[in-house]
Amino acid sequence: MVQAKKSFDGFFKSAFTVDNVIFGFDDGKLKVLLIKRNEEPFNDFWALPGYFVQQHEDLDAAAQRVLRETTGLENVYLEQVHSFGSPGRHDFGRVITVAYYSLVKVADFELHAASIAEEVAWHDVEEISTLAFDHEEIIRVALNSLKRRIRTQPVGFKLLPPAFTLTDLQHLYEAVWEVDLEKRNFRKKILSMNLLRDLGRSQTGVAHRPARLYSFEENRYRELEEEGFNFELKEGKRK
C-alpha cells in the first residue's frame, strides 16, 4: 500500500480552505458578515471569514472553528453551498475553497475580530465593494442559493429575532427576492400554514397601530413535515 502511495505523491500538494457566507437581516436590509484581513495575500481587504482546513479536520468542523476564531460566532448551523477551485485563485499555490453559508440573528452575536481578522462587520449585500480572492463570486452563489431556499424551507425565520411582526417577515422576503409582495395575500398564506405562534403581545412606542408579535414554532413545523406538509411561498413579480 505504501508502495502504491508513492506514485501518487504528485497529487498531494494542494491546500484547501473553508469560507463562510453569514447572512443577517437588519434595518430592513440583507447583510453579510465580513472580516478585514491582516495577512497576506489581500492584506487589508475585506473578505469572507475563512481559513485553511487542518490536515485531519472534518470540513464541517473546520468551517465552525474558523468562523469562531475569526468572528467569535459560535454554534451556528452552517450548510455547504459550493466549492471554488480555479487554478489561479490563490497566490500561494493550489487552494480550493469549500463555501458554507448560514442565516443568523444579528442581535444574537457580539463580534470579536481575532486570528487573521483585524475587524469584523456586517455589510449590506447590495453594497459590497472589492473583496479578497473570488469572494464576491462566492457571495453571489450563496445568495442565489438563499433565494431558492427560503422559498421552500422555513429558514427565513432564522434571520429574525424570536419575536417579530408579519411585516418584518414580509420585508425580509422582499429584501431577499427584490420584489414587492401584496400584504393581504402574504399574511393569509403565512398564517394558513400554522407555523407561527401569536405571542399575544404587540410592539410598543411606534407612531401607528402596534403590530402583533409572533414567534416561529419549530416543533410545529417538524410535525407538519411528517404529515407531508410542504412549506412554499411564491415570489411575486420583480420590482
Next chain:
Amino acid sequence: MVQAKKSFDGFFKSAFTVDNVIFGFDDGKLKVLLIKRNEEPFNDFWALPGYFVQQHEDLDAAAQRVLRETTGLENVYLEQVHSFGSPGRHDFGRVITVAYYSLVKVADFELHAASIAEEVAWHDVEEISTLAFDHEEIIRVALNSLKRRIRTQPVGFKLLPPAFTLTDLQHLYEAVWEVDLEKRNFRKKILSMNLLRDLGRSQTGVAHRPARLYSFEENRYRELEEEGFNFELKEGKRK
C-alpha cells in the same frame, strides 16, 4: 511573498479528486453510471467515475476529462453538487472530492472502459451495492439534488430520447420522485407549458393505441424564461 508562503507549507499536503454521478433513464428505471476500479484502493469495487485533479487544472475541466478518460463520455454538461472531505475517506492521505452530476440519454453514448476502469456499466439506482469510498453517500446526495431540480427546471428531458411520449415523461418523474402521478393532470400541465413540439408521428409496433411522439423545444423554453415563465411541477403523494 515567497517568505510568506514558507509558513503555510504544512497546509499544502492534500489532494483532491472529482467524482461524477451520471444519471440515465432506461427501461422505466433511473440508472447511474459506474466503473469497476482496477487500482488500489478499492481495487475491483464498483465506483463513480472519478480521479485526481491535476495541479493546474480547473475543477470543472477536470470533471470533464476524468469522465472522458474513464467512460468515453464526452461533451456532457456537468454540474457541481457537493464536496466530501471526511478525514478518513481515502487510504492514501487527505483527499477531498468534489462531486458533479449530469443527466444523459443512455442511447447517446457508447461506453469505453479505460484508465482506472476495467468495466463501465449502468446500474439501477435502486439496487446499488457496496461501492468504493463514500460513493454511496455521494449518489444519495446527488439524487436528492436531482429530485429537487427536475421540479423547477426542465432537465428531465435530458434523460429521454429526442422523441418521447408523454407517458415516457410521466414514468420518468414517477421513477425519480417515487410517486404515482395522475395521467390526465400531468398531461394537461405539461402541454399547457408549450414546451413540447408534437412531432406528428406515433409509436409503431405496440399492442395498443400508439402514443404520439414529442420533442422538447429548448429554444421555446429560453424564450418563455425571458418573459418570466417558471417551469414547475408538483410532486404528488408518495407511493
Next chain:
DNA sequence: ACAAAAGTGTTCGTACTACACCCATGC
C-alpha cells in the same frame, strides 16, 4: 385631527383534483 402602518372582507379567475369514459392497435 392627522399621519402611518396594522389588520380584515370579499370578489374574481385560474389552475389543480379526481373520475369516468372513449379510441386505436396487436394478437
Next chain:
DNA sequence: GCATGGGTGTAGTACGAACACTTTTGT
C-alpha cells in the same frame, strides 16, 4: 373480440391576485 395503454371532458374546489376599507397608535 379482447386486452392494453393512449387520449379527452368535466364538475368541484382550493387558492392566489387584486383591491378597498376599518382600526389603533403617537404627535
